[in-house]
Amino acid sequence: MSQYLQIVGGRVYDPVNGIDGETRDVFVEGDRIVSALPRGIGPDAVTRLDARGCVVMPGGIDIHTHVAGPSLDAVRQVQTEPGDLIVPTPAQAGHRYSAMGYTTIIEAAVELDELPDTPRRLCEAVNLDAGFLLELGNHKPIIDLLNRDQDAAAIELIASLLRDSGAYGIKMVNPGGVLHYRHCHEEPTSLDQAIGGTRVTPRRIMKLMSVAADQFGLPHPPHLHCYHLGLPGNVYSTLDALDVFEGSRVHLAHAQFYSYSQTDDGDYTSAADRMCEYLSRHPNVTLDVGQIVFGPAWAITGDIALEHRLREQLYGPDEPASEGPLRIEYEPKNPIHSLMWATGLELVLLYKNLQQVTLSVDHPNGGPFWAYPQIIAWLCNKPLRDRTLAAAHPVASQHSRLKDIKRELTLQEVATITRAAPAKALGLKNKGHLGTGADADIAVYEHDTADPQRMFECARHVVKAGQVVIEDSRARETLPGKLLPGPVV
Ligand SMILES: [Zn+2]
Numbered sequence: 001m002s003q004y005l006q007i008v009g010g011r012v013y014d015p016v017n018g019i020d021g022e023t024r025d026v027f028v029e030g031d032r033i034v035s036a037l038p039r040g041i042g043p044d045a046v047t048r049l050d051a052r053g054c055v056v057m058p059g060g061i062d063i064h065t066h067v068a069g070p071s072l073d074a075v076r077q078v079q080t081e082p083g084d085l086i087v088p089t090p091a092q093a094g095h096r097y098s099a100m101g102y103t104t105i106i107e108a109a110v111e112l113d114e115l116p117d118t119p120r121r122l123c124e125a126v127n128l129d130a131g132f133l134l135e136l137g138n139h140k141p142i143i144d145l146l147n148r149d150q151d152a153a154a155i156e157l158i159a160s161l162l163r164d165s166g167a168y169g170i171k172m173v174n175p176g177g178v179l180h181y182r183h184c185h186e187e188p189t190s191l192d193q194a195i196g197g198t199r200v201t202p203r204r205i206m207k208l209m210s211v212a213a214d215q216f217g218l219p220h221p222p223h224l225h226c227y228h229l230g231l232p233g234n235v236y237s238t239l240d241a242l243d244v245f246e247g248s249r250v251h252l253a254h255a256q257f258y259s260y261s262q263t264d265d266g267d268y269t270s271a272a273d274r275m276c277e278y279l280s281r282h283p284n285v286t287l288d289v290g291q292i293v294f295g296p297a298w299a300i301t302g303d304i305a306l307e308h309r310l311r312e313q314l315y316g317p318d319e320p321a322s323e324g325p326l327r328i329e330y331e332p333k334n335p336i337h338s339l340m341w342a343t344g345l346e347l348v349l350l351y352k353n354l355q356q357v358t359l360s361v362d363h364p365n366g367g368p369f370w371a372y373p374q375i376i377a378w379l380c381n382k383p384l385r386d387r388t389l390a391a392a393h394p395v396a397s398q399h400s401r402l403k404d405i406k407r408e409l410t411l412q413e414v415a416t417i418t419r420a421a422p423a424k425a426l427g428l429k430n431k432g433h434l435g436t437g438a439d440a441d442i443a444v445y446e447h448d449t450a451d452p453q454r455m456f457e458c459a460r461h462v463v464k465a466g467q468v469v470i471e472d473s474r475a476r477e478t479l480p481g482k483l484l485p486g487p488v489v
Contacts, residue, residue, distance in 0.1 A: 003045070004029055004037050005466060010051030010444055013415040014058065016423075016433035020412045026056055028440040031466040035436045047468065049461045051444045057415045058434050059103025059441030059464065060372075061422040064223075064253055064288045065363040067093040067130075068107060068121035069114055071300035075325045075364070079298075086296055086368040094126035094481055096370055098469050101443025101459035104431055104484070107132040108223065108253060108362070109171045109302055112139065112161070119166060123481040127462075127469045129441075131426075131484030133223050134165050135302055137172030137205055138179040146208060147198040158212045159489045166486040168426075169220035170209050173302045174227055176202040187227065187305040191240060202227070206244045214248055216489045219427025221249030221286075229254075229306045232262035235271035239278050247284050251425055254290025254362040256344035263399075268339055270400035272346035279356050286425040288360035291344035291375050292330050292337065293367035299326040300365065330367065338392035342400040348379055349405045354413055358422040372418070373456035379409045380452045414456075428484075440466040 005028035011021045027034050037046060066072060068090045075087040088096060097105060105125065110118045110132045122130045136142060136158060145154040158170070174181075180188050180195035188195055191203040209222040226241050228234040238258040242250060252258065261271035279285055301307055310326055330337045344366075351357055359376070363369040378385040382405075389396055389403060397403045409417075423432020430439045444461040448454055462470035469477050 004041060005047045005049070005440070005463065005468070006037065007049045007051050007056060007442060007444060007461070007463070010054045010056035011447065012056045012434065013411050014434040015412055015416045015420040017435045019434070026434055026442060028442075028463065028466050031440050033434055033436060033438045033440050049444065049463075049468065049471065051461070053447060054460055055411060055445045055447050055455075056434070057101070057443050057445070058419045058423075058432050058438070059443050059462070060097075060101050060418045061426070061428070061432060062097070062102060062105040062360065062363075062369060063251075063358045063422040063425060064108040064290075064360040065105050065369055066107060066109070066300060066365075067105065067125055067363070069110065069118045071325050075298050075300065086364050087298060090121050090124040090481070091126055093369075094124070094128050095475070097125070098127035098462050098464065099458060100370065100372060100456060101445065101462050103127070103441035103443070103462070103464050104129045104428070106130070106168065106426065109133060109135045109173060109225070110165075110167070111135050111302060112165075115165050119483060123483055125481040126478050127464050127481070129482050129484050131168030131486075133169045133171035133220075134161060134167035135171045135173050136161065136209065137175030138177075140179065142208075143176070143179065143196070143198060143200050143205065146200045146204055151208060154208055155212045155215065158209070159216060162216070162486060162489045166483065168484050168486050169218055169223060170213060171223045171225070172206065172209055173225045174305060175205040175209070175224075176200065177227055178302060178304055181305040181308075191244065202241075203244050206241065210245050210248045210250065216487065218487055218489075220425065221251050223251045223253055225253045225303060226258050229257045229303060232260050232266060232268045234258050234260050235274050239274075242278070242282065242285055245284065249284050249286075252285060252287040254360065254366065255287040255347055256290040256292070256340060256366075259343050259347060268336060268395075268399060270339060270343040270346055272343050273350055273401065275347060276351040279351060280353065283356070286356045286358070286421070287347070288358040288362075288422075289344050289347050290360055290362045290366055292340045293361065293371040293374060294330045294332050294337070294341065295367060297328045297330055297367045298364040299328055332388070332392040335393045335395040338396035339399055341392065342389065342396040342402040345375075345378055345385065346400055346402055346405065348409070348417060349407045350401070354416045355421050355424065357417055358425060359417045370457075373453045376409075376414055376418075376456050377451070377453035380414065382406060382408055
């Protein structure tokens, strides 16, 4: 492999640098993008990739996924039916991500007792940079320090946990709520309820994590899995929780699951418009969508209150309160599933400034990550999504605004929700764009306006850290996975 690379004649979509479909070459020296190749180098010293008739974007970034860890191992043990194999090994996941032009992922929740195994397994995800977030929202020693009003010591403990683990950032899963549920088998009903036999409240835990993240200057803000996931009316408690951050940065995970109001009869109704309106007034907040796709999924979560609720819905109240992954089948004829499908799409389509919104499925919770091309197709093509809507339960049309939304995303907007916005939310300054000095992570797709799903399913060329890993839609080189280094704390 030569040190120099030239991607020739593609139409470049790079929202960060304001390049919207211009035909131009992209140059790479080593593992970086450069503005031009040095003068005087011979033609043989340069690898050229033909991108004429193609679209060139920065490598895709999945801000919230799960590819390594004991829950996924457990699913892999039991998933057997053909068509049901949606949890690949980390190595297989790496290949599937790079086939779609993705080059960076974030493992969104690693528990302290999974260290150092899960980060080690994450490195098996070939052709990817992978970072992980450390779940700290229910860590008993931190909560005990807060209970004794030793906030400074709690912040020091968070710093040492981040340092020792190499985590990229802080995750909070139902902060305080998991501990409380283990204590008394109930979820806290408000942000100000003392949890788990202490004086500490969920509000105080979130505030502490916010102060810690600001104090350490973390590139990615606290990543919040909020309360009452999937319950009707939860948009109000979610927006209350986001208010706790008072202008400091926060990232709301899988926001679709928190975007529900309810009718007078207690039925679900989409509140995506309310979520988008909040977002437009709060530039400190970013979110990933948590879209669901119809078909098999696996609920793997550290939120045991949620897990027990789901288990009861699926198996009835007599099911013993065991823990572990739950198989879900999202069905278009199920009123709640169809509304969830519509609400996720609304979260993108109703929000003008997509800089705060990232596409995610919370793999494998909302479905497999290789559904991204299908979701992009729904977002880019109104007739296509109208066909899916017509086949879904009528509640999806009645209780959401999806049928009236005419917007179709442009390729620049697709590049925003899959590249620029996640890089910004993660504070990855050298990713998500193609400017000089950026990491040479690049995806080239054959332009197909009639079939965006096909276009994004199979990238024509993929470059990772300056190396060609896919050429002419065939795997060429396999690079070892690399852990994104945690910030210096
Ligand atoms: Zn998740």
